[in-house]
Amino acid sequence: MSASLFRISHLTDFPYLCKKKYFMSLELSEQELFRRKSLEELQNAGINPYPADLFEVNVKSSEILANYPKDNNLYKNVSIAGRIMSRRIMGAASFVELQDSTGRIQLYIKRDDICQGEDTSFYNNVFKKMMDIGDIIGVTGFVFTTQMGEISIHVSDLKLLSKSLKPLPIVKEKDGVLFDAFSDPEQRYRQRYVDLIVNEGVKETFIKRTKIVQSMREFFNSKGYLEVETPILQAIPGGAAARPFITHHNALNIPLYLRVANELYLKRLIVGGFDGVYEFSKDFRNEGMDRTHNPEFTVMEIYVAYKDYKWMMDFTEQMIEKVAKDLHGTTMVRFGENDIEFKTPFARVTMIDAIKEHTGFDISGMDEDQIREVCTKLHIEAEPSMGKGKLIDEIFGAKCEQHYIQPTFIIDYPVEMSPLCKKHRLNPELTERFELFVNGKELANAYSELNDPIDQRERFQEQLKLSEKGDDEAMFIDQDFLRALEYGMPPTSGMGIGIDRLVMFMTNSNSIQDVLFFPQMRPEKKVVQTSDEDFMAIGVHEYWIQPIRKAGFNTLSALKEANINKLFNDLNGFRKKNKLDIPAMNLGELTDWISKI
C-alpha cells in the first residue's frame, strides 16, 4: 500500500481541522480519521505498523485456559498473538482482552514492565494513544491469576503486528446476554470477516462444517471408494430436474451450463470400472434464494457398483450416525425445537403409504387423471404441464413432507418422477428410490441406478415430452451418457446428500446463509464520485468541494443538472451553518463553474 495514502496534507493539523467539517473526507468517519492519525504518529515514532518479520507464537489462549488451572507452574514464558478486543486502562496498568484463533485471554499490562527505565512514552503514548481495539499485537510474558480470579498474561513485552483502521463493532456479553450484538444480516454476510471476529460461535459453525465433510470422507475412504472430480462446465446439464445457469465458451463458440448435479459423470466412471466413486461438488441452480436455498450449494454424491438402494439406505444411515457421533459425541442432536435422533436404523415408509397416511387417498394404480382429481380434492394446484410423477410429488410435498421430523427414508417413488432410477423389482409403476427426510426437509436422495440403456433412452424421451408440455425443469437427453450405458454399467446404487442442509441440521442453524461463509447477495451499490481534481479543473475552490458533496452533488454531471439558485442557497447556507471562514459564494462564480462542465 502506498504510504502517500496516509500523508494526506489536511491531516497534519488534525484537531483543528477535525472541527471544520468541510475538510473531513466524505467516506471516513471521525474514528477512522483518528486511527489514520495514530498510524501516522506510529510511523513518526519509528514504529512500523505493519512489520514484515514473523512473530513467534508458542501457545494458544485456549491451551492456557485449559491447562493453567491444573498446574500453576506452567506458562512462565509465553509468546502469543491476536487481536485487541477490549481495553480497560486504569492509570499505569491496563487490561486487554486478546483474541486469537481459539478464543480470548486477558492481558495485564503494567507501565513499568513494558517501558525501559524512566521513559514511559511507550505505555503512555504508543500503547494508550496509538493503539486501538482491533489492532493485532504480539506479547510475551507469564501467566498468573488476578485478584478477581481471571487467568491472565502479565505482559513483559508488547509489539504491534498490524494496525486496524476500521473500528470493530463492540459486542459484549454478561451472563449469556449479548449487548450491542453485531446482528444485521446484511452486514454479517457481506463482511463475514467482521462476523467471524466479533460474533462468538460463527467460527465454530464453520469448523463443524469442515469436520462433517472430513468425517464423511473418512467413512468413504475407509471403504475404499475413490474421491474424484468431474466437470462443472457441462454442455448438457444433466442429472437433476433444475434450471441451470448458462454461460458461453468463446473459443468453442458454444453455450455451456454450470452443473446442476454430477450424477451422469460419476456413473460414467462406474462404467469405466471403479467400484465406488464420490465427489463433494458445488452445484449451481438458477432458482429462488431463501433460507434454505443458495444459487451455489454443495452436494456429495457417491456411486457404488454391485449395490442396490437397500444397501445404500444402510450405508447412508451409518454415515450420518457417524457424522453425528464424530461431531457431538452422541446421536441426539438439537435442531430448533426438536431433538433429532440420528441413531440407526432410521424409519422407512413407502411413498404410497406416506400419502395414504397423511391424506387418506390410496393412489396406487391410479392414472394421471385420477391423481389430478385427488389433487383437486386436496386443494393442491395442479398445472396441465404436470405429469403423473410431478402430481404425486406435489401431493407428497404439500401434505406429507413436513411430518417427517425424525430421520425417515421415504421409499419407492413413482416411475414418472425418477427418470434415472431403476424400476422396482416387484412393481413396474415404482422405482427403487429413497429420499431421506429430516425435520420435514429432503436431505438425501438415492437410487438403484438405472443401467438398462434402452429403458434409459425411453425415460429421457418421456422427459422430452414433459419439456414440450412446458416443464422447463425436465431433463435433456445426454447421448454420450446413453452410449456409456450401452457399454454396460454394473448394477449400482448412488446417493446424493445436501451438505449445506446436513450442516444446518448438525449445527442447529436455521438459515443456509449461516453455514456458507459468503452467501450470495446482491452486489453492493457503488457510489460514483468525481474526484476533487476534476472539480478543481472547472475552477471550484478546494474549500467548496466538500460543501458541494454535502449538498448531494458527487459528480460533475449531477452538478450540471443542478438547480443553480437552490445550490447557491444551499452552499451559502452550509457556510453560514458551519461558520466556515471562507468567502461567500456568488452566483456568477457558480454559474461560471457549471458552464465549464
Add this chain to the structure above:
RNA sequence: GAUUAUGUAGCUCAGCAGGUAGAGCACAUCCCUUUUAAGGAUGGGGUCCUGGGUUCGAAUCCCAGCAUGAUCACCA
C-alpha cells in the same frame, strides 16, 4: 416473482398526533496501578436509505425506488 416488516451516530436502538435529532457502548480530552457487558468527569460525532409530493415547515405523513429480513411461490 407476490405479500409484509425494517432502514436514524462506528455498533445496538429510542424518537414520529409534523416545529432546532437522542441514549448506551465505541471515539476524544482529563483523572485513576487489578478491572470484569470496565471507574469518574467533560466533549466531539448524523445527506434521520434515495428521489419526488403534501406543508410556512418532513426523520416523522403520502407515492415511487433501492437494500435487507420474514412468509409464500419455485427448488435442494
